[in-house]
Amino acid sequence: MKKTLTLAGSDSSGGAGIQADLKTFQEHNVYGMTALTSIVTMVPETWTHQVTAIDVNLVENQLDTILSLGIDAMKTGMLGSVDIIELGAHKIKKNNLTNVVVDPVMVCKGDDEILQPENTVALREHLLPVATITTPNLFEAGQLAQTGPITNLEQMKEAAKIILDLGVKNVVIKGGSALNHDKAVDLFYDGHEFLVLEKEKLETNNNHGAGCTFAAAITANLAQGKPIKEAVIHAKDFVYAAIQAGFKLNQFVGSVNHGAWNQVK
Structure with a gap:
Protein backbone atom coordinates (compact mmCIF):
# COMPACT_ATOMS: atom_id res chain seq x y z
CA MET A 1 0.00 0.00 0.00
CA LYS A 2 1.37 3.42 -0.94
CA LYS A 3 2.24 5.67 2.00
CA THR A 4 1.66 9.42 2.24
CA LEU A 5 2.65 12.12 4.71
CA THR A 6 0.88 15.35 5.55
CA LEU A 7 2.87 18.00 7.41
CA ALA A 8 0.09 20.36 8.43
CA GLY A 9 -2.18 21.75 11.09
CA SER A 10 -5.11 20.08 12.82
CA ASP A 11 -8.57 21.53 12.18
CA SER A 12 -10.66 20.71 15.24
CA SER A 13 -13.86 21.10 13.20
CA GLY A 14 -12.72 18.28 10.91
CA GLY A 15 -13.17 19.88 7.49
CA LEU A 22 -6.51 11.77 6.01
CA LYS A 23 -10.08 11.50 4.71
CA THR A 24 -8.86 12.22 1.18
CA PHE A 25 -5.99 9.72 1.45
CA GLN A 26 -8.44 7.07 2.62
CA GLU A 27 -10.75 7.74 -0.32
CA HIS A 28 -7.75 7.17 -2.63
CA ASN A 29 -6.68 3.95 -0.90
CA VAL A 30 -3.32 5.24 0.29
CA TYR A 31 -1.98 5.01 3.86
CA GLY A 32 -1.84 8.45 5.45
CA MET A 33 0.50 9.59 8.23
CA THR A 34 0.54 12.97 9.99
CA ALA A 35 3.08 15.36 11.44
CA LEU A 36 1.16 18.08 13.29
CA THR A 37 2.48 21.63 13.10
CA SER A 38 -0.35 23.42 14.90
CA ILE A 39 -3.81 22.96 16.35
CA VAL A 40 -6.59 25.25 15.12
CA THR A 41 -9.59 25.80 17.38
CA MET A 42 -12.56 28.13 17.05
CA VAL A 43 -14.48 30.30 19.47
CA PRO A 44 -17.98 28.74 19.28
CA GLU A 45 -19.85 32.06 19.53
CA THR A 46 -17.98 33.80 16.68
CA TRP A 47 -15.97 31.05 14.95
CA THR A 48 -12.83 33.19 15.35
CA HIS A 49 -9.77 31.04 14.71
CA GLN A 50 -7.12 30.39 17.34
CA VAL A 51 -3.86 28.81 16.18
CA THR A 52 -1.62 27.03 18.70
CA ALA A 53 1.81 26.08 17.38
CA ILE A 54 3.53 22.76 18.04
CA ASP A 55 7.15 22.94 19.23
CA VAL A 56 9.54 22.47 16.32
CA ASN A 57 11.40 19.66 18.13
CA LEU A 58 8.18 17.68 18.45
CA VAL A 59 7.46 18.30 14.76
CA GLU A 60 10.89 16.89 13.94
CA ASN A 61 10.26 13.82 16.09
CA GLN A 62 7.02 13.19 14.22
CA LEU A 63 8.77 13.53 10.86
CA ASP A 64 11.58 11.18 11.88
CA THR A 65 9.02 8.56 12.95
CA ILE A 66 7.20 8.76 9.62
CA LEU A 67 10.25 8.99 7.39
CA SER A 68 11.74 5.91 9.02
CA LEU A 69 8.82 4.01 7.49
CA GLY A 70 9.34 5.48 4.03
CA ILE A 71 6.81 7.48 2.02
CA ASP A 72 5.72 7.65 -1.62
CA ALA A 73 4.47 11.24 -1.54
CA MET A 74 3.91 14.10 0.90
CA LYS A 75 2.10 17.39 1.22
CA THR A 76 2.48 20.44 3.40
CA GLY A 77 -0.29 22.69 4.66
CA MET A 78 -0.30 25.18 7.52
CA LEU A 79 3.29 25.21 8.77
CA GLY A 80 3.08 27.87 11.45
CA SER A 81 6.64 29.18 11.66
CA VAL A 82 9.83 29.82 9.72
CA ASP A 83 11.56 27.13 11.79
CA ILE A 84 9.05 24.48 10.71
CA ILE A 85 9.24 25.56 7.06
CA GLU A 86 13.03 25.28 7.16
CA LEU A 87 12.76 21.93 8.95
CA GLY A 88 10.42 20.58 6.29
CA ALA A 89 12.74 21.69 3.50
CA HIS A 90 15.73 20.15 5.29
CA LYS A 91 14.00 16.78 5.71
CA ILE A 92 12.93 16.75 2.06
CA LYS A 93 16.49 17.36 0.88
CA LYS A 94 18.14 15.04 3.42
CA ASN A 95 15.84 12.14 2.53
CA ASN A 96 15.77 12.85 -1.22
CA MET A 106 -1.42 31.67 4.62
CA VAL A 107 -4.84 32.34 6.19
CA CYS A 108 -7.64 30.32 7.74
CA LYS A 109 -10.84 30.29 5.71
CA GLY A 110 -13.05 33.12 6.87
CA ASP A 111 -10.09 35.28 7.89
CA ASP A 112 -8.45 37.82 5.61
CA GLU A 113 -5.23 38.65 7.43
CA ILE A 114 -2.10 36.76 6.54
CA LEU A 115 -1.00 34.66 9.51
CA GLN A 116 2.74 35.34 9.44
CA PRO A 117 4.21 37.39 6.55
CA GLU A 118 7.70 36.06 7.31
CA ASN A 119 6.45 32.56 6.49
CA THR A 120 5.77 33.61 2.90
CA VAL A 121 9.41 34.61 2.54
CA ALA A 122 10.54 31.26 3.96
CA LEU A 123 8.19 29.37 1.63
CA ARG A 124 9.67 31.19 -1.36
CA GLU A 125 13.28 30.69 -0.30
CA HIS A 126 13.29 27.22 1.25
CA LEU A 127 10.25 25.08 0.46
CA LEU A 128 9.23 25.88 -3.10
CA PRO A 129 12.68 25.05 -4.53
CA VAL A 130 12.32 21.44 -3.30
CA ALA A 131 8.66 21.00 -4.25
CA THR A 132 7.15 19.05 -7.13
CA ILE A 133 4.08 21.28 -7.26
CA THR A 134 2.52 24.12 -5.32
CA THR A 135 -1.23 24.80 -5.12
CA PRO A 136 -1.85 28.46 -4.15
CA ASN A 137 -5.24 30.14 -4.32
CA LEU A 138 -5.48 33.61 -5.85
CA PHE A 139 -4.46 35.41 -2.65
CA GLU A 140 -1.54 33.04 -1.98
CA ALA A 141 -0.37 33.22 -5.60
CA GLY A 142 -0.31 37.01 -5.40
CA GLN A 143 1.76 36.83 -2.21
CA LEU A 144 4.23 34.28 -3.59
CA ALA A 145 4.62 36.08 -6.91
CA GLN A 146 4.60 39.49 -5.21
CA THR A 147 2.18 40.78 -7.84
CA GLY A 148 -0.62 41.94 -5.59
CA PRO A 149 -4.28 40.97 -6.19
CA ILE A 150 -5.02 38.59 -9.09
CA THR A 151 -8.40 39.02 -10.78
CA ASN A 152 -8.15 37.47 -14.26
CA LEU A 153 -6.62 34.58 -16.20
CA GLU A 154 -3.77 36.60 -17.71
CA GLN A 155 -2.65 37.70 -14.25
CA MET A 156 -2.80 34.05 -13.15
CA LYS A 157 -0.47 33.11 -16.00
CA GLU A 158 2.01 35.82 -15.12
CA ALA A 159 1.99 34.79 -11.44
CA ALA A 160 2.46 31.13 -12.37
CA LYS A 161 5.59 32.00 -14.38
CA ILE A 162 7.05 33.99 -11.48
CA ILE A 163 6.30 31.24 -8.96
CA LEU A 164 7.85 28.58 -11.20
CA ASP A 165 11.02 30.67 -11.37
CA LEU A 166 11.34 30.22 -7.59
CA GLY A 167 12.34 26.61 -8.24
CA VAL A 168 9.13 24.60 -7.95
CA LYS A 169 8.60 22.21 -10.87
CA ASN A 170 4.85 22.78 -11.39
CA VAL A 171 2.23 25.31 -10.31
CA VAL A 172 -1.55 25.11 -10.14
CA ILE A 173 -3.30 28.34 -9.18
CA LYS A 174 -6.81 27.87 -7.83
CA GLY A 175 -9.04 30.55 -9.24
CA GLY A 176 -12.21 28.70 -8.36
CA SER A 177 -15.34 30.81 -8.10
CA ALA A 178 -13.38 33.86 -6.90
CA LEU A 179 -11.95 34.64 -10.34
CA ASN A 180 -13.60 37.23 -12.57
CA HIS A 181 -14.77 34.54 -15.01
CA ASP A 182 -18.02 32.80 -15.89
CA LYS A 183 -16.56 29.39 -14.91
CA ALA A 184 -14.66 28.07 -11.89
CA VAL A 185 -11.13 28.17 -13.28
CA ASP A 186 -7.85 26.66 -12.11
CA LEU A 187 -4.58 27.07 -14.03
CA PHE A 188 -1.83 24.44 -14.27
CA TYR A 189 1.65 25.36 -15.51
CA ASP A 190 4.67 23.10 -15.91
CA GLY A 191 7.04 25.58 -17.50
CA HIS A 192 6.10 24.50 -21.01
CA GLU A 193 2.35 24.86 -21.37
CA PHE A 194 -0.67 26.27 -19.58
CA LEU A 195 -3.64 24.01 -18.92
CA VAL A 196 -6.88 25.76 -18.01
CA LEU A 197 -9.22 23.59 -15.95
CA GLU A 198 -12.84 24.75 -16.01
CA LYS A 199 -15.98 23.67 -14.19
CA GLU A 200 -19.40 25.23 -13.75
CA LYS A 201 -19.47 27.53 -10.72
CA LEU A 202 -21.19 26.09 -7.67
CA GLU A 203 -23.33 28.52 -5.69
CA THR A 204 -22.46 27.28 -2.22
CA ASN A 205 -20.63 28.31 0.92
CA ASN A 206 -20.06 24.68 1.94
CA ASN A 207 -16.44 24.68 0.75
CA HIS A 208 -14.44 24.51 3.98
CA GLY A 209 -11.44 22.25 3.37
CA ALA A 210 -11.52 22.47 -0.43
CA GLY A 211 -7.90 23.61 -0.77
CA CYS A 212 -6.51 20.98 1.59
CA THR A 213 -8.59 18.29 -0.12
CA PHE A 214 -7.37 19.33 -3.57
CA ALA A 215 -3.70 19.19 -2.54
CA ALA A 216 -4.19 15.89 -0.71
CA ALA A 217 -5.82 14.35 -3.79
CA ILE A 218 -2.82 15.39 -5.91
CA THR A 219 -0.53 13.85 -3.28
CA ALA A 220 -2.41 10.54 -3.27
CA ASN A 221 -2.38 10.36 -7.06
CA LEU A 222 1.35 11.05 -7.21
CA ALA A 223 1.94 8.32 -4.61
CA GLN A 224 0.13 5.90 -6.90
CA GLY A 225 2.38 6.79 -9.81
CA VAL A 239 -12.74 18.27 -5.00
CA TYR A 240 -15.52 19.49 -7.30
CA ALA A 241 -17.61 16.47 -6.27
CA ALA A 242 -16.73 17.14 -2.63
CA ILE A 243 -17.89 20.77 -2.85
CA GLN A 244 -21.02 19.80 -4.78
CA ALA A 245 -22.00 17.42 -1.97
CA GLY A 246 -20.90 19.78 0.82
CA PHE A 247 -23.04 20.36 3.87
CA LYS A 248 -23.60 22.94 6.58
CA LEU A 249 -21.81 22.40 9.90
CA ASN A 250 -23.22 25.42 11.76
CA GLN A 251 -24.30 28.99 11.09
CA PHE A 252 -20.70 29.96 10.32
CA VAL A 253 -19.25 27.20 8.16
CA GLY A 254 -20.06 24.35 5.80
CA SER A 255 -17.65 21.54 4.90
CA VAL A 256 -16.92 19.70 1.70
CA ASN A 257 -17.91 16.03 1.62
CA HIS A 258 -14.67 14.10 1.21
CA GLY A 259 -16.40 10.85 0.32
CA ALA A 260 -18.56 12.23 -2.49
CA TRP A 261 -16.36 11.11 -5.39
CA ASN A 262 -16.46 7.43 -4.49
CA GLN A 263 -20.17 7.60 -3.69
CA VAL A 264 -21.16 8.81 -7.15
CA LYS A 265 -18.50 7.58 -9.57
Missing part, protein backbone atom coordinates in the same frame (compact mmCIF):
# COMPACT_ATOMS: atom_id res chain seq x y z
CA ALA A 16 -9.65 21.05 6.66
CA GLY A 17 -6.05 20.43 7.73
CA ILE A 18 -4.83 16.94 8.54
CA GLN A 19 -8.39 15.75 9.01
CA ALA A 20 -9.22 16.60 5.39
CA ASP A 21 -5.94 15.09 4.25
CA LEU A 97 11.99 12.99 -1.11
CA THR A 98 10.04 13.25 -4.35
CA ASN A 99 6.35 13.86 -5.05
CA VAL A 100 6.23 16.87 -2.73
CA VAL A 101 3.03 18.95 -2.82
CA VAL A 102 3.17 22.37 -1.15
CA ASP A 103 -0.16 23.93 -0.27
CA PRO A 104 1.04 27.39 0.85
CA VAL A 105 -1.58 28.03 3.53
CA LYS A 226 0.12 9.04 -11.84
CA PRO A 227 1.81 11.75 -13.98
CA ILE A 228 1.57 15.23 -12.51
CA LYS A 229 -0.94 16.59 -15.04
CA GLU A 230 -3.22 13.57 -14.63
CA ALA A 231 -2.96 13.89 -10.84
CA VAL A 232 -4.09 17.53 -11.00
CA ILE A 233 -6.99 16.84 -13.38
CA HIS A 234 -8.28 14.05 -11.15
CA ALA A 235 -7.90 16.21 -8.03
CA LYS A 236 -10.01 18.93 -9.67
CA ASP A 237 -12.79 16.40 -10.33
CA PHE A 238 -12.47 14.95 -6.82
Whole structure:
Protein backbone atom coordinates (compact mmCIF):
# COMPACT_ATOMS: atom_id res chain seq x y z
CA MET A 1 0.00 0.00 0.00
CA LYS A 2 1.37 3.42 -0.94
CA LYS A 3 2.24 5.67 2.00
CA THR A 4 1.66 9.42 2.24
CA LEU A 5 2.65 12.12 4.71
CA THR A 6 0.88 15.35 5.55
CA LEU A 7 2.87 18.00 7.41
CA ALA A 8 0.09 20.36 8.43
CA GLY A 9 -2.18 21.75 11.09
CA SER A 10 -5.11 20.08 12.82
CA ASP A 11 -8.57 21.53 12.18
CA SER A 12 -10.66 20.71 15.24
CA SER A 13 -13.86 21.10 13.20
CA GLY A 14 -12.72 18.28 10.91
CA GLY A 15 -13.17 19.88 7.49
CA ALA A 16 -9.65 21.05 6.66
CA GLY A 17 -6.05 20.43 7.73
CA ILE A 18 -4.83 16.94 8.54
CA GLN A 19 -8.39 15.75 9.01
CA ALA A 20 -9.22 16.60 5.39
CA ASP A 21 -5.94 15.09 4.25
CA LEU A 22 -6.51 11.77 6.01
CA LYS A 23 -10.08 11.50 4.71
CA THR A 24 -8.86 12.22 1.18
CA PHE A 25 -5.99 9.72 1.45
CA GLN A 26 -8.44 7.07 2.62
CA GLU A 27 -10.75 7.74 -0.32
CA HIS A 28 -7.75 7.17 -2.63
CA ASN A 29 -6.68 3.95 -0.90
CA VAL A 30 -3.32 5.24 0.29
CA TYR A 31 -1.98 5.01 3.86
CA GLY A 32 -1.84 8.45 5.45
CA MET A 33 0.50 9.59 8.23
CA THR A 34 0.54 12.97 9.99
CA ALA A 35 3.08 15.36 11.44
CA LEU A 36 1.16 18.08 13.29
CA THR A 37 2.48 21.63 13.10
CA SER A 38 -0.35 23.42 14.90
CA ILE A 39 -3.81 22.96 16.35
CA VAL A 40 -6.59 25.25 15.12
CA THR A 41 -9.59 25.80 17.38
CA MET A 42 -12.56 28.13 17.05
CA VAL A 43 -14.48 30.30 19.47
CA PRO A 44 -17.98 28.74 19.28
CA GLU A 45 -19.85 32.06 19.53
CA THR A 46 -17.98 33.80 16.68
CA TRP A 47 -15.97 31.05 14.95
CA THR A 48 -12.83 33.19 15.35
CA HIS A 49 -9.77 31.04 14.71
CA GLN A 50 -7.12 30.39 17.34
CA VAL A 51 -3.86 28.81 16.18
CA THR A 52 -1.62 27.03 18.70
CA ALA A 53 1.81 26.08 17.38
CA ILE A 54 3.53 22.76 18.04
CA ASP A 55 7.15 22.94 19.23
CA VAL A 56 9.54 22.47 16.32
CA ASN A 57 11.40 19.66 18.13
CA LEU A 58 8.18 17.68 18.45
CA VAL A 59 7.46 18.30 14.76
CA GLU A 60 10.89 16.89 13.94
CA ASN A 61 10.26 13.82 16.09
CA GLN A 62 7.02 13.19 14.22
CA LEU A 63 8.77 13.53 10.86
CA ASP A 64 11.58 11.18 11.88
CA THR A 65 9.02 8.56 12.95
CA ILE A 66 7.20 8.76 9.62
CA LEU A 67 10.25 8.99 7.39
CA SER A 68 11.74 5.91 9.02
CA LEU A 69 8.82 4.01 7.49
CA GLY A 70 9.34 5.48 4.03
CA ILE A 71 6.81 7.48 2.02
CA ASP A 72 5.72 7.65 -1.62
CA ALA A 73 4.47 11.24 -1.54
CA MET A 74 3.91 14.10 0.90
CA LYS A 75 2.10 17.39 1.22
CA THR A 76 2.48 20.44 3.40
CA GLY A 77 -0.29 22.69 4.66
CA MET A 78 -0.30 25.18 7.52
CA LEU A 79 3.29 25.21 8.77
CA GLY A 80 3.08 27.87 11.45
CA SER A 81 6.64 29.18 11.66
CA VAL A 82 9.83 29.82 9.72
CA ASP A 83 11.56 27.13 11.79
CA ILE A 84 9.05 24.48 10.71
CA ILE A 85 9.24 25.56 7.06
CA GLU A 86 13.03 25.28 7.16
CA LEU A 87 12.76 21.93 8.95
CA GLY A 88 10.42 20.58 6.29
CA ALA A 89 12.74 21.69 3.50
CA HIS A 90 15.73 20.15 5.29
CA LYS A 91 14.00 16.78 5.71
CA ILE A 92 12.93 16.75 2.06
CA LYS A 93 16.49 17.36 0.88
CA LYS A 94 18.14 15.04 3.42
CA ASN A 95 15.84 12.14 2.53
CA ASN A 96 15.77 12.85 -1.22
CA LEU A 97 11.99 12.99 -1.11
CA THR A 98 10.04 13.25 -4.35
CA ASN A 99 6.35 13.86 -5.05
CA VAL A 100 6.23 16.87 -2.73
CA VAL A 101 3.03 18.95 -2.82
CA VAL A 102 3.17 22.37 -1.15
CA ASP A 103 -0.16 23.93 -0.27
CA PRO A 104 1.04 27.39 0.85
CA VAL A 105 -1.58 28.03 3.53
CA MET A 106 -1.42 31.67 4.62
CA VAL A 107 -4.84 32.34 6.19
CA CYS A 108 -7.64 30.32 7.74
CA LYS A 109 -10.84 30.29 5.71
CA GLY A 110 -13.05 33.12 6.87
CA ASP A 111 -10.09 35.28 7.89
CA ASP A 112 -8.45 37.82 5.61
CA GLU A 113 -5.23 38.65 7.43
CA ILE A 114 -2.10 36.76 6.54
CA LEU A 115 -1.00 34.66 9.51
CA GLN A 116 2.74 35.34 9.44
CA PRO A 117 4.21 37.39 6.55
CA GLU A 118 7.70 36.06 7.31
CA ASN A 119 6.45 32.56 6.49
CA THR A 120 5.77 33.61 2.90
CA VAL A 121 9.41 34.61 2.54
CA ALA A 122 10.54 31.26 3.96
CA LEU A 123 8.19 29.37 1.63
CA ARG A 124 9.67 31.19 -1.36
CA GLU A 125 13.28 30.69 -0.30
CA HIS A 126 13.29 27.22 1.25
CA LEU A 127 10.25 25.08 0.46
CA LEU A 128 9.23 25.88 -3.10
CA PRO A 129 12.68 25.05 -4.53
CA VAL A 130 12.32 21.44 -3.30
CA ALA A 131 8.66 21.00 -4.25
CA THR A 132 7.15 19.05 -7.13
CA ILE A 133 4.08 21.28 -7.26
CA THR A 134 2.52 24.12 -5.32
CA THR A 135 -1.23 24.80 -5.12
CA PRO A 136 -1.85 28.46 -4.15
CA ASN A 137 -5.24 30.14 -4.32
CA LEU A 138 -5.48 33.61 -5.85
CA PHE A 139 -4.46 35.41 -2.65
CA GLU A 140 -1.54 33.04 -1.98
CA ALA A 141 -0.37 33.22 -5.60
CA GLY A 142 -0.31 37.01 -5.40
CA GLN A 143 1.76 36.83 -2.21
CA LEU A 144 4.23 34.28 -3.59
CA ALA A 145 4.62 36.08 -6.91
CA GLN A 146 4.60 39.49 -5.21
CA THR A 147 2.18 40.78 -7.84
CA GLY A 148 -0.62 41.94 -5.59
CA PRO A 149 -4.28 40.97 -6.19
CA ILE A 150 -5.02 38.59 -9.09
CA THR A 151 -8.40 39.02 -10.78
CA ASN A 152 -8.15 37.47 -14.26
CA LEU A 153 -6.62 34.58 -16.20
CA GLU A 154 -3.77 36.60 -17.71
CA GLN A 155 -2.65 37.70 -14.25
CA MET A 156 -2.80 34.05 -13.15
CA LYS A 157 -0.47 33.11 -16.00
CA GLU A 158 2.01 35.82 -15.12
CA ALA A 159 1.99 34.79 -11.44
CA ALA A 160 2.46 31.13 -12.37
CA LYS A 161 5.59 32.00 -14.38
CA ILE A 162 7.05 33.99 -11.48
CA ILE A 163 6.30 31.24 -8.96
CA LEU A 164 7.85 28.58 -11.20
CA ASP A 165 11.02 30.67 -11.37
CA LEU A 166 11.34 30.22 -7.59
CA GLY A 167 12.34 26.61 -8.24
CA VAL A 168 9.13 24.60 -7.95
CA LYS A 169 8.60 22.21 -10.87
CA ASN A 170 4.85 22.78 -11.39
CA VAL A 171 2.23 25.31 -10.31
CA VAL A 172 -1.55 25.11 -10.14
CA ILE A 173 -3.30 28.34 -9.18
CA LYS A 174 -6.81 27.87 -7.83
CA GLY A 175 -9.04 30.55 -9.24
CA GLY A 176 -12.21 28.70 -8.36
CA SER A 177 -15.34 30.81 -8.10
CA ALA A 178 -13.38 33.86 -6.90
CA LEU A 179 -11.95 34.64 -10.34
CA ASN A 180 -13.60 37.23 -12.57
CA HIS A 181 -14.77 34.54 -15.01
CA ASP A 182 -18.02 32.80 -15.89
CA LYS A 183 -16.56 29.39 -14.91
CA ALA A 184 -14.66 28.07 -11.89
CA VAL A 185 -11.13 28.17 -13.28
CA ASP A 186 -7.85 26.66 -12.11
CA LEU A 187 -4.58 27.07 -14.03
CA PHE A 188 -1.83 24.44 -14.27
CA TYR A 189 1.65 25.36 -15.51
CA ASP A 190 4.67 23.10 -15.91
CA GLY A 191 7.04 25.58 -17.50
CA HIS A 192 6.10 24.50 -21.01
CA GLU A 193 2.35 24.86 -21.37
CA PHE A 194 -0.67 26.27 -19.58
CA LEU A 195 -3.64 24.01 -18.92
CA VAL A 196 -6.88 25.76 -18.01
CA LEU A 197 -9.22 23.59 -15.95
CA GLU A 198 -12.84 24.75 -16.01
CA LYS A 199 -15.98 23.67 -14.19
CA GLU A 200 -19.40 25.23 -13.75
CA LYS A 201 -19.47 27.53 -10.72
CA LEU A 202 -21.19 26.09 -7.67
CA GLU A 203 -23.33 28.52 -5.69
CA THR A 204 -22.46 27.28 -2.22
CA ASN A 205 -20.63 28.31 0.92
CA ASN A 206 -20.06 24.68 1.94
CA ASN A 207 -16.44 24.68 0.75
CA HIS A 208 -14.44 24.51 3.98
CA GLY A 209 -11.44 22.25 3.37
CA ALA A 210 -11.52 22.47 -0.43
CA GLY A 211 -7.90 23.61 -0.77
CA CYS A 212 -6.51 20.98 1.59
CA THR A 213 -8.59 18.29 -0.12
CA PHE A 214 -7.37 19.33 -3.57
CA ALA A 215 -3.70 19.19 -2.54
CA ALA A 216 -4.19 15.89 -0.71
CA ALA A 217 -5.82 14.35 -3.79
CA ILE A 218 -2.82 15.39 -5.91
CA THR A 219 -0.53 13.85 -3.28
CA ALA A 220 -2.41 10.54 -3.27
CA ASN A 221 -2.38 10.36 -7.06
CA LEU A 222 1.35 11.05 -7.21
CA ALA A 223 1.94 8.32 -4.61
CA GLN A 224 0.13 5.90 -6.90
CA GLY A 225 2.38 6.79 -9.81
CA LYS A 226 0.12 9.04 -11.84
CA PRO A 227 1.81 11.75 -13.98
CA ILE A 228 1.57 15.23 -12.51
CA LYS A 229 -0.94 16.59 -15.04
CA GLU A 230 -3.22 13.57 -14.63
CA ALA A 231 -2.96 13.89 -10.84
CA VAL A 232 -4.09 17.53 -11.00
CA ILE A 233 -6.99 16.84 -13.38
CA HIS A 234 -8.28 14.05 -11.15
CA ALA A 235 -7.90 16.21 -8.03
CA LYS A 236 -10.01 18.93 -9.67
CA ASP A 237 -12.79 16.40 -10.33
CA PHE A 238 -12.47 14.95 -6.82
CA VAL A 239 -12.74 18.27 -5.00
CA TYR A 240 -15.52 19.49 -7.30
CA ALA A 241 -17.61 16.47 -6.27
CA ALA A 242 -16.73 17.14 -2.63
CA ILE A 243 -17.89 20.77 -2.85
CA GLN A 244 -21.02 19.80 -4.78
CA ALA A 245 -22.00 17.42 -1.97
CA GLY A 246 -20.90 19.78 0.82
CA PHE A 247 -23.04 20.36 3.87
CA LYS A 248 -23.60 22.94 6.58
CA LEU A 249 -21.81 22.40 9.90
CA ASN A 250 -23.22 25.42 11.76
CA GLN A 251 -24.30 28.99 11.09
CA PHE A 252 -20.70 29.96 10.32
CA VAL A 253 -19.25 27.20 8.16
CA GLY A 254 -20.06 24.35 5.80
CA SER A 255 -17.65 21.54 4.90
CA VAL A 256 -16.92 19.70 1.70
CA ASN A 257 -17.91 16.03 1.62
CA HIS A 258 -14.67 14.10 1.21
CA GLY A 259 -16.40 10.85 0.32
CA ALA A 260 -18.56 12.23 -2.49
CA TRP A 261 -16.36 11.11 -5.39
CA ASN A 262 -16.46 7.43 -4.49
CA GLN A 263 -20.17 7.60 -3.69
CA VAL A 264 -21.16 8.81 -7.15
CA LYS A 265 -18.50 7.58 -9.57
